[in-house]
Amino acid sequence: NRQIHLDNRPQGEAVAGNFKLVSAETPALQDGEVLVRHHFLSLDPYMRGRMNDAKSYAQPQPLGQVMQGGTAGEVVESRSPKYQPGDKVVGFGGWQEYSVVNADQPGALKKVDTTHVPLSHYLGAVGMPGVTAWYGLVKIIEPKAGQTLAVSAASGAVGSAFGALARARGCRVVGIAGGADKCNYVTKELGFDACVDYKQHKDAASLSKALKEAAPDGIDGYFENVGGMVMDAVMLRMNAFSSIALCGMIAGYDGQPVPMTYPQLILTNRMKVQGFIVSEHMEVWPDALKELGTLVGSGKLRPRESIAQGIESAPEAFLGLLKGRNFGKQLVKLV
Ligand code: NDP
Secondary structure, three states: OEEEEEOOOOOOOOOHHHEEEEEOOOOOOOOOEEEEEEEEEEOOOHHHHHHOOOOOOOOOOOOOOEOOOOEEEEEEEEOOOOOOOOOEEEEOOOOEOEEEEEOOOOOOEEEOOOOOOOHHHHHOOOOHHHHHHHHHHHHHHOOOOOOEEEEEOOOOHHHHHHHHHHHHOOOEEEEEEOOHHHHHHHHHHOOOOEEEEHHHOOOHHHHHHHHHHHOOOOEEEEEEOOOOHHHHHHHOOEEEEEEEEEOOOHHHOOOOOOOOOOOHHHHHOOOEEEEOOHHHOHHHHHHHHHHHHHHHHOOOOOOOEEEEEOHHHHHHHHHHHHOOOOOOEEEEEOO
């Protein structure tokens, strides 16, 4: 069972040397346990925060242990009446090829139906990132049909789901993404009304001008994934009584400063700005996953994936995600 451990903590930017590939024996199963063979590992931006030894809403990733993270795979051996070999499951098995899971522990493992939704999408659009988009849209932005909404990192796992959910509610949706390829995908394949390439703009004033063309009536709701210059530019276009769901600030995860230039606009525009952590709202997951499963099953949401091959590729793929080298949900394929 090959595993990736966190070997040491980043000093500034995360680097490949922070991780270590290790081989370990898989322990024999006890009663109530199952052996899961991982087909996909989920790589997510939040993992960067946990590599630091800082106080946060989640415990830091321990050194010398398997990197924690979401997994999708298949039961290959079972000593639990709840699971049979062949069952497709999602869990939190971490960066390794196999995991031994106590099937009686609540939430440790969930069977998934792969008839209409491919297994990997349960780590993306029909999983944690999809629910994240749903929560920010439905519970924080509270959209009304006809409003203009915007989302940054629009081509990514969370952003693409946000677009489909917002369109289903009759909103005009504007994406912000890095590069022409991502912007083309956002408008042509995801069906956003417009997409602005922030990499074409050197400052917030210039990006804000481009946003004015994409959102001539201003922005009523914004789903923030990035922070910094992108957020400044959107702030300049927000309407009175608009809302921001503050989901992530990936531009600052590797230690870069993400200053906010126009906080006074929150006051003058009487805005609501709310941060949230999706795992603290388990009560919405069933409704959210149901809607997301239907959108994917019916082809209304066609999420894109970046797939790295083999456990040894996980560190580089993860570092790439923090630099925007992924295009859609970043996964590692093991089988
Ligand atoms: P994505 O699939 O969107 O991948 C990350 C993307 O962020 C990159 O592709 C890149 O897109 C963009 N990006 C990376 N670095 C920068 C930068 N310096 N400046 C601007 N954009 C950058 O990831 P996810 O969909 O998984 O996550 C999106 C956001 O949601 C993250 O901020 C994450 O932390 C947050 N999140 C929050 C949760 C919560 O509970 N609050 C739960 C899950 C996710 P591009 O090339 O277009 O710039």
